[in-house]
Amino acid sequence: MYTNSSVKYVFKQIIMTTLVLNADAQPVSLLPLSTVDWQEAIRYLVLDKVTVMSWYDDWIVHSARWSTRVPAVIMLKEYQKPKNGARLNKRNIFLRDDYQCQYCGCTVEDSTATLDHVHPVSKGGKSNWLNLSTACKACNYIKAAKTKMKPKRMPYKPDYWELAEKRKRRGYHIHHPSWEYFIG
Numbered sequence: 001m002y003t004n005s006s007v008k009y010v011f012k013q014i015i016m017t018t019l020v021l022n023a024d025a026q027p028v029s030l031l032p033l034s035t036v037d038w039q040e041a042i043r044y045l046v047l048d049k050v051t052v053m054s055w056y057d058d059w060i061v062h063s064a065r066w067s068t069r070v071p072a073v074i075m076l077k078e079y080q081k082p083k084n085g086a087r088l089n090k091r092n093i094f095l096r097d098d099y100q101c102q103y104c105g106c107t108v109e110d111s112t113a114t115l116d117h118v119h120p121v122s123k124g125g126k127s128n129w130l131n132l133s134t135a136c137k138a139c140n141y142i143k144a145a146k147t148k149m150k151p152k153r154m155p156y157k158p159d160y161w162e163l164a165e166k167r168k169r170r171g172y173h174i175h176h177p178s179w180e181y182f183i184g
Helices: 004-015 038-046 090-096 137-143 160-170 179-183
Strands: 017-021 035-037 050-062 067-076 113-117 132-136
Touching: 017 038, 017 179, 035 038, 038 050, 038 067, 067 179, 090 113, 090 132, 090 160, 113 137, 132 137
Parallel strands: 017 067
Antiparallel strands: 017 035, 050 067, 113 132
16 A cells, blocks of 8 residues: 555655766757666766756655665766767657658647658558658548558658757756756
8 A cells, every 4th residue: 555655755756866967067968868777867966977957856766775866967978979960760750851741841749740651661661761741630530541642741861959959949848947047
């Protein structure tokens, strides 16, 4: 049986993450935002790989001989070269297309958007930046495996920084107030 405190603990385990900054105090990645779970943050702290920039004030973890607050923001002691390429995935396609159906122009959300192959897979189309576009469920159903319907804006391979800027404009889920200072 769960008590109120154990439910609160389980809830914190699920959603509490730690923001990871590079040695230059910038997030290691913006796509996706560089975070680790609290256990990994503690591991980095114990291994002396990070400096803690901010703590969760109301959250302390205990071991048999040691206790500490959980870090909200950590900074790596050694600089990690950032990635310059954007990963091909569903969310990045939606982001590239500004969460708009490329056929009818309606705004979509993660739950209502679908990926459409401009040149259908059944006709030799590939899953790549130049053949995938965002579609609402209705347009994707109507288009099906046909090639007559064309998107209003043809797909292209975006630059990492273009996607990062679009993601920044959409906002991030901030787990701790101190994150806002580092994400900007």
